Amino acid sequence: MVGKKNVVFGFLFLVITAALGPWMITKYSPGEADAQAEKQNFVGRLQSLKADNFEENLEPLPPEELAKANTDGILALNKLVNARQPIDLIRSGPHVHGNLEALLNIVVGIALCFIAVGRKFKEAISWIFILGTLLHSGILFIAVMLDQTWAFSVLGTGIGPVLILLGLLLAGVAAAMGLRAEVVKD
Numbered sequence: 001m002v003g004k005k006n007v008v009f010g011f012l013f014l015v016i017t018a019a020l021g022p023w024m025i026t027k028y029s030p031g032e033a034d035a036q037a038e039k040q041n042f043v044g045r046l047q048s049l050k051a052d053n054f055e056e057n058l059e060p061l062p063p064e065e066l067a068k069a070n071t072d073g074i075l076a077l078n079k080l081v082n083a084r085q086p087i088d089l090i091r092s093g094p095h096v097h098g099n100l101e102a103l104l105n106i107v108v109g110i111a112l113c114f115i116a117v118g119r120k121f122k123e124a125i126s127w128i129f130i131l132g133t134l135l136h137s138g139i140l141f142i143a144v145m146l147d148q149t150w151a152f153s154v155l156g157t158g159i160g161p162v163l164i165l166l167g168l169l170l171a172g173v174a175a176a177m178g179l180r181a182e183v184v185k186d
Contacts, residue, residue, distance in 0.1 A: 002122040002186055006109030009130055010102045017098025017137065020145075024087045024095070035076070035083035042076040045069055093144045098137035101164065105129050108171050115171075116178035119186050125174060128167040136160025 046069055054061050061069075108129050112122050139160060143151035154160075178184075 001113055001183075002119065002126050003109035003112030006105040006112065006126050006129055008109075009133075010105030010107075010109060013105065013133060013137075014099060014102035017095055017102060017141070020090055020095040020098070024090050032080070032083045032087065035080040039073075039076040039080045042069070042072040046073045089144055094137055094141040097140055098133075101133040101137045104164070104168075105133060108167065111171060111175065111179075113183050114180050115174045116180050116184045117174045121170075121174060122186070125167055125170045128163050128170065132160050132163030132167055134160070136164060 049056060049061060049066070049069060054066060056065075108125065112126060115122065135154065137160070139151045139154045142148050143155060
């Protein structure tokens with residue numbers, strides 16, 4: 001079964017990338033919670049001032065005080081964005097892309113079991129998906145989680161996503177040529 005390696009690889013890769021979810025929560029939640037509380041404090045004051053027509057204690061707020069309140073709010077928002085940046089980088093990179101590409105490998109692996117085309121064509125599709133996953137979300141994992149700057153150079157080539165798209169195209173062509181209702185013997 002040509003697709004077996006994709007199914008096995010997909011499940012193993014999914015375990016690694018899905019495990020980033022709980023890891024992100026334990027690693028980054030405390031700093032984010034502090035920044036969220038600070039943001040709520042300063043932005044809450046601005047909301048209150050706006051609701052009271054920029055008066056505080058029934059007195060118009062002097063421009064200098066309003067400027068300071070705005071600055072505090074902006075800086076608190078910036079602090080929250082900065083606190084979320086590491087977790088957002090993991091979430092939007094290796095976690096999401098890795099999960100998606102792992103699932104794509106599982107689906108394509110199963111689909112290949114039902115496609116009657118030449119073995120070499122099926123092997124090419126299979127390996128293109130695995131290599132595309134490793135050269136995209138695998139390299140994202142190395143770049144973001146292990147902080148390896150050279151990996152960003154590999155990502156910049158775009159080879160991983162191109163391979164995934166090529167694999168999707170070839171899988172579609174193969175399915176159009178020989179999709180069957182039962183498992184095909186290779």
